[in-house]
Amino acid sequence: MDIDAWVWWLVGAAALGIGLVVTAMPELGMLAVGAVAAATVSGFFGGGAVVQVVAFVVVSTALIAVVRPIAYRHRSQRPRFTSGVDALKGRTAVVLERVDARGGRIKLAGEVWSARALDNGSAYEVGQEVDVVDIEGATAIVM
Known part of the structure; x- marks a missing residue:
């Protein structure tokens, strides 16, 4: 064959x-x-x-x-789509409770997050807009 x-x-x-x-x-x-x-x-x-x-x-x-x-x-090439906490970095949030180096609350992407100021001497009052610099666990670091 x-x-x-x-x-x-x-x-x-x-x-x-x-x-x-x-x-x-x-x-x-x-x-x-x-x-x-x-x-x-x-x-x-x-x-x-x-x-x-x-x-x-x-x-x-x-x-x-x-x-x-x-x-x-x-x-x-780096991916253009980010998800999870990486997608929240660089976004703007609104202060719900005074945010300083010890803590506070913000509204970020429709959710309430605990937050703290990046600089120890900075404080942000209710209604003020802040930028999210980083996310550490469930806490947003803002400035």
Whole structure:
């Protein structure tokens, strides 16, 4: 029994796909797509072994050359979306109870928070707007 070349390319693509899942190396996925391209050349166009290998190399190299720099650029950028307490830093709050170095209360993002002043000598009166500098536990540090 003689198995066609395109079947071997698909077996190789499946093996590379399994390697991608196991190792999480995106390059293996790009090589798998190259193997599918070689299988297509073999199965639909009847290309010889040299044409199949050229298709594999060209498609795999092109994907790695184009996709990898884009993925690196996305990975190196800081996320633009912040959540949790990080999203509260830099927001403005309204003083509900006098805030000084010992404590107080503010309304921040629709919720009542305990707060204390960043500077020991500063105090903020009821109704005054303050900026949240940091969050320590359940206490907002304001100025």
